Amino acid sequence: MSDSTSGSTTTSTASSTASPAIRCAALRVVRGGNPVLHDIDLDVPAGTVTGLLGPSGCGKTTLMRAIVGSQRISSGAVTVLGEPAGSPALRRQVGYATQQASVYDDLTVEQNVRYFAVAVDAPAGDVERVLQAVDLGAFSGRLAGRLSGGQRSRVSLAVAMLGRPRLLILDEPTVGLDPVLREDLWSLFARLAAAGLTLVVSSHVMDEAERCDELLLMRDGRVLTRGTPAGLKERTGTTSMDAAFLRLIQEAAA
């Protein structure tokens, strides 16, 4: 793994000098007459782990779908790795794991991964690589429907990593996982980012926020604030992420 890309950019201004992996410009999504995302302007620097945080229903998933290109947008633009989101050239470069594990319950773990490997033209040996990365090698012969929730979401994560994408969009990948496994996954994310991948990871567990290079706090379809974990704590004069978020939300409400 190369160390050429800095995994931990300290400020958002420093990282935005390079060409961003994701750029949203005045992104607006209206669904069924209700605005879900309001004019989001956003740059996500390449080679970083960006945490997307906020209460459920705040638009995290919609924003992720817009980046992947499966969300119809009302206005604005989303550019991913220099191409409009959802363009055919990106289908091999963006890996997406939805919040609900999108795998076939009536296939084994390995059969699931093998099928998706063909869909993304993953090279030989990729199936074993991703199963090992999410620590599911021992379960490769088990039906996905017989797995626990955390195991199923790891199958889904393994599928997203197939074919070495340059951008990973992961919607709550650590829900239902025990602390050891969660720690393993966050270490994996950091290694991937160090190797130049860009990751956008949503979560509502605040102690996980510490593991991100950059945080985006969303509320009611808007990006409330962004910054590094240390920067946000400093700005709010707090010592824990929990307290920092509470303070930021109170400030926004005031």
Added chain:
Amino acid sequence: MNGRRTVATAGRVLTQLRHDPRTVALMVVVPSVLMTMLRYVFDSKPFFSHVAPALLGFFPFLLMFLVTVITTLRERSSGTLERLLTTPMGRLDLLAGYALAFSAVAVVQVALAVTVSTWLGMNLAGSLWSLLLVALLDALFGVALGLFASAFARTEFQAVQFMPVIVLPQLLVCGLFVPRDRMADWLRYFSDAMPLSYAVEALQHVTNSASIDVHYVRGALVLAGTAIVSLVLAAATLKRTTA
């Protein structure tokens, strides 16, 4: 179209079925059981011979339609469809894979039903192969129509309701119960517009004549054509971007 992805999809669907032996057993055995019942309900070999070929076309159509609607609906609601559409997988690769897998099941289903029917005394003037071909096209049409119809169901409950709405009216006017030229005009126009009518016409021809005539060819072509049109329409319902 990408052959590798189509074959992988067909293999995946068949593997899913393999993990569900009860469904496979039902798909393969039910038409044969129904044909056996039919034989003894009428309790007359000549009458059985008369209606059996048309029903050998209808049962595969019905079962394949149902299985496909449910399977595809599941794919839509589990998120796997959305995931596949974010990959280079082509929409037609996916649909052709489904059609291929279910056609393979239909081959087994139809072959068994035809064998059982022959054993029960079904008498064909035409060749068994010409019957098999139309029955298979019927199954394929059921698959294609099911792929398309699944776009209009939100729940499996709704999907099952498509059977009385889409399938049974076709059965009523296809000429099996009453010859089509004896129907009221408006019913005959409706019947003229339904693909199954042409299938039954072709199958009745196989029953009564050893020649391959214009009715047979027309029936086969109508089925193949509507199957292809349904597949293309189904592809149009698979949207990479949704609201």
